[in-house]
Amino acid sequence: MQKPPPPPSPSQDSADQNPYIELAIQSSPSNPPAAYLWLSPSQILHKPLRVRVGGAFIYPPPALSFEECKAIERAVFVAGGVGVNPVMSMLSAMHGLGPGRVGGMVGCVRVLYTVRKRTGEEVLFYKRIRGIAESYERDGNVDFKFVLHETGGEGMKGVSDADGPVGSKSVEHKSRRIEHGDLLDCLGPEEEREKTVVYVCGPPAMTDEFVDVLGKASGMENRRVLCEKWW
Secondary structure (H helix, E strand, O other): OOOOOOOOOOOOOOOOOOOOOOOOOOOOOOOOOHHHOOOOOHHOOOEEEEEEEEOOOOOOOOOHHHHHHHHHEEEEEEEEEHHHHHHHHHHHHHHHHEEEEOOOOOOEEEEEEEEOOOOOOOOOOOOHHHHHHHHHHOOOOEEEEEEEEEEEEOHHHOOOOHHOOOOOOOOOEEEEEEEEEHHHHHHOHHHHHHHHHEEEEEEEHHHHHHHHHHHOOOOOOOEEEEEEEOO
């Protein structure tokens, strides 16, 4: 059985002489890797760092055959907090390949991203996800919707006017948590879910809850619902 091609590297351009890996890392003093990367720049710059690459939380899903990956028509991404890291990576790779290629952009994309906004903090990767979404607004082949769910006292204030007006054809903001109905709506019609894949990444409790709801939805298979947790 032919397998789908591996995902592109973090820095795809062969002309790039300075390849890099980009990560958003939350302060976690009890987590050794995170604690190390939160040291002052003078303590870690130009020091060797060993990175292990692998895992199954990639697009297209490694559990699907090449033909099944080729037939994907809808991709749903659900991120909580810094769980947006792998989602940003996959969206960037899909956007870079463009529509019509295995591993590239598909006909329908839904992104649900929930954050707890605190005054003065930036919403990680918001501008870049929004930019990808809005780039397809005039593309009749790609239906891309991005919904930012903000919780906490700041509500819609989490994204400034400089980031663009609140809401557009492809971008929506909501001052509440992601609900089960939001997840099910993103899956599309039941009869078309055999061509849908879902990725969930966030805090363990959120991830477990959402994966359970999505995996039990009519027409969905567990192998089409992938998850990764950050602790």
